[in-house]
Amino acid sequence: MLIQFTNNGIYCRQADVYIDPWKPVNKAIITHAHSDHARTGNKYYLAHKNSESILRYRLGNIVLQTLNYYETININGVTISLHPAGHVIGSAQVRLEYKGEIWVVSGDYKVKNDGYTIPFEPVKCQHFITESTFGLPIYNFPQAEEVNLQLNNWVEENAARGLNSVIIGYALGKAQRILTGLKTDQPVLLHSTIYNTNEALGFDNSRYIKFTPEFKKETLNPGIVVATGSVVGSPWLRRFDPYKLAFCSGWMQLRGARRRRNADKGFVMSDHADWNGLNEAVLATSAENIYVTHGYKSVYSKWLREHYKLNAVEVETLFEGEGIENDSSENVKEEKE
Ligand SMILES: [Zn+2]
Numbered sequence: 332m333l334i335q336f337t338n339n340g341i342y343c344r345q346a347d348v349y350i351d352p353w354k355p356v357n358k359a360i361i362t363h364a365h366s367d368h369a370r371t372g373n374k375y376y377l378a379h380k381n382s383e384s385i386l387r388y389r390l391g392n393i394v395l396q397t398l399n400y401y402e403t404i405n406i407n408g409v410t411i412s413l414h415p416a417g418h419v420i421g422s423a424q425v426r427l428e429y430k431g432e433i434w435v436v437s438g439d440y441k442v443k444n445d446g447y448t449i450p451f452e453p454v455k456c457q458h459f460i461t462e463s464t465f466g467l468p469i470y471n472f473p474q475a476e477e478v479n480l481q482l483n484n485w486v487e488e489n490a491a492r493g494l495n496s497v498i499i500g501y502a503l504g505k506a507q508r509i510l511t512g513l514k515t516d517q518p519v520l521l522h523s524t525i526y527n528t529n530e531a532l533g534f535d536n537s538r539y540i541k542f543t544p545e546f547k548k549e550t551l552n553p554g555i556v557v558a559t560g561s562v563v564g565s566p567w568l569r570r571f572d573p574y575k576l577a578f579c580s581g582w583m584q585l586r587g588a589r590r591r592r593n594a595d596k597g598f599v600m601s602d603h604a605d606w607n608g609l610n611e612a613v614l615a616t617s618a619e620n621i622y623v624t625h626g627y628k629s630v631y632s633k634w635l636r637e638h639y640k641l642n643a644v645e646v647e648t649l650f651e652g653e654g655i656e657n658d659s660s661e662n663v664k665e666e667k668e
């Protein structure tokens with residue numbers, strides 16, 4: 332077998348390379364810059380070129396080689412290439428081929444086009460490693476346009492009542508989608524982590540206000556605040572009173588998740604595949620052997636075995652999927668507020 336599941340992570344012995352290892356190794360291929368996939372301490376990194384600036388911002392001074400999508404490199408006879416995963420900017424599926432054996436490690440992915448990230452493309456293989464963050468039939472996400480419409484209506488309604496709109500989402504991926512989706516004349520203030528992440532990504536910040544401790548209430552009056560989950564329940568939020576609070580996450584499909592967070596509103600916006608997306612992606616690879624990681628791995632692998640007669644197994648990893656707040660995949664150096 333070309334790929335093994337080891338204590339350090341997903342390993343290709345022939346090329347002596349790990350994909351998204353969770354312990355420091357010599358050679359790591361990184362599918363994307365979320366921190367449960369891109370960890371510090373590896374001697375050498377390989378990633379997509381659009382991940383370069385964000386990886387350097389998050390991991391500091393690393394030895395990094397980058398590839399374009401479809402570009403191949405050869406390591407000890409193994410042909411390696413990266414393919415769009417549609418998850419966040421620079422996210423890639425890793426294809427490895429050796430003597431006719433083809434594996435695809437998809438990292439995190441979503442099949443629906445979000446209008447911002449380069450869309451997912453299925454890659455034919457015999458062995459496919461898939462996530463299953465939303466691997467239950469109840470997860471059926473709306474199209475991006477529909478969510479954007481709801482988001483824009485909500486911020487306008489709040490403004491009409493003199494209320495600020497506080498929108499919570501990850502700094503990498505979600506924040507850029509929220510900002511791309513907002514069509515408004517209201518002032519938009521960004522939490523510094525989001526502002527700085529945008530800067531690292533080369534995402535245009537010129538229209539936004541960066542939060543500083545000198546912030547004056549009148550700056551918004553009313554307006555929009557986009558922040559990470561780390562501010563929820565913290566005094567940081569109080570300065571935007573009166574406000575309404577919304578979360579952007581796939582979990583917002585569950586009423587209870589929103590209620591537990593005391594959110595006024597939940598937008599079903601996810602960077603992961605929903606139930607149909609997972610099935611579509613798995614079938615499009617034509618792979619007979621499916622390895623299911625983070626999420627509903629036991630339910631989803633069982634479904635693939637019973638419904639599609641695939642050789643599907645669950646695999647233990649340290650990947651964490653999508654959180655709602657204080658998410659571990661956002662463990663970046665938080666700037667002082
Ligand atoms: Zn991710």
Ligand SMILES: [Zn+2]
Nearest residue numbers: 439650651652
């Ligand atoms: Zn993940």
